[in-house]
Amino acid sequence: MSELSYAVDTFYFLMSGVLVMWMAAGFTMLEAGMVRSKNAGEIVMKNFALYAIACLMYLGVGYQLMYGGGYFLGAENTSLEDNYYSGRSDFFFQVVFVATAMSIVSGAVAERMKLWSFLAFGVVMTAIIYPIQGSWSWGGGWLSELGFSDFAGSGIVHMCGAAAALAAVLQLGPRKGKYTKDGKPVAIQGSNLVLVGLGTWILWMGWFGFNGGSQLQLSGFDNANAVAQIFVNTNAAAVGGLLATMIVAKLLTGKTDLTLALNGALAGLVAITADPLSTSALAATLIGAVGGVIVYFSILGLDKLKIDDPVGAISVHGVVGVWGVLAVAVMGNAEFIPQLIGLAAIFAWTFVTSSVAIYAIKKTIGIRVPVKEEHEGSDMEELGLTAYPEFKMSAKI
């Protein structure tokens, strides 16, 4: 180990972590744009708060449970020997992944979950639920011994977040007015699709840190080439996802649904996350495109099942996360059985523990905002403000 490569890899790790941290901005913008304006401020607050809680809980407990990194962080490296990068940079990179998993929940429960109940769940999710299942694979546990392969976390981060989101959404129920009396889904339009666009670009950009950083090192001929391949494939998959969803929507409905197309780009990114390295750029494009097709039908399907997910998080991160993990086996870079066992284990653990935690919160402080608050918006009731005070609320004509 040279001092130079140690410095380069530490720097690369930290900057990758910064890109993933920036995904919090992407989630915030995307979610704020997808909800109605009366809930936009609350969702901004929620995204900041969940980020802070994730960082604090992972520092205190989660990092120890997942990697044995010590409660409130153990000692920093004392020598270059056997160390590729600073131990602190490893923590920094890992902690922003937890925040990503929690952000996924935030979008799915938008517009109807109590702010502080959501944050209470965030404590359990980021301190225990996510780190325990993460320890099975990335922490060197039984799933990694089994041969489960999930490079940057299609299953470990994205599907895990979506499984928790599903548990919450099932107990919350749909937003008021989301379904007609005979069960038909009603369109509840987002307040600002321009922000959704910005949020999607930010997530797309942050994903280079998410996947690229997961190579863990940059220094040396092989690592540098690997990182470049990962950047190319990550980008290609998003392109494939976006175009596939656009084309499906245009063919089936005659209109190119904007927010579904942007979900398609994110689906492409989730799909390639389990292995952005070993495939060609063309194969990555196709893996992303399949993700884009899946997400289209998943979003419409969940909507019909009365699983109300305002931003499509369960479909983008969960259903496509499953595809991403299986795609590694489809491409011949992992066995099917360990991939399936890994998915089943992560889903079962996350869904069951999340369901229990949310049920406990439901029975104590409650999870659903009162009807009046849901009607008037969480901005006024939770924060005492409105996100857009200069705009008058328009009557529904």
Added chain:
Amino acid sequence: MKHITAIVKPFKLDEVREAVAECNVDGLTVTEVKGYGRQKGHTELYRGAEYVIDFLPKVKLELIVADDNVDCVVDAIIKTADTGKIGDGKIWVTNVEELVRIRTNERGEDAL
């Protein structure tokens, strides 16, 4: 004097305005309105879920003209607002009992 009211498609407003001006009309009032006609609005899709647009955006024009100018104005509006498709709108004409120019207190056709 007659009061002409026309509901037209918003994108046709500029053409209508130019055509009406050829009839030597000095004033025109425009309001953005919403409404429905025989088609009762239409449905759109958002993330796969249908929603009904009950009221479509239209522009309402109002002019007051001399009796012998009515045909010119109505023809001008018909010629320019007609797209041949549903939702082109309507024109109606009513009598005006009195007209006053506020600044000068002129009355009747002098106030046109």
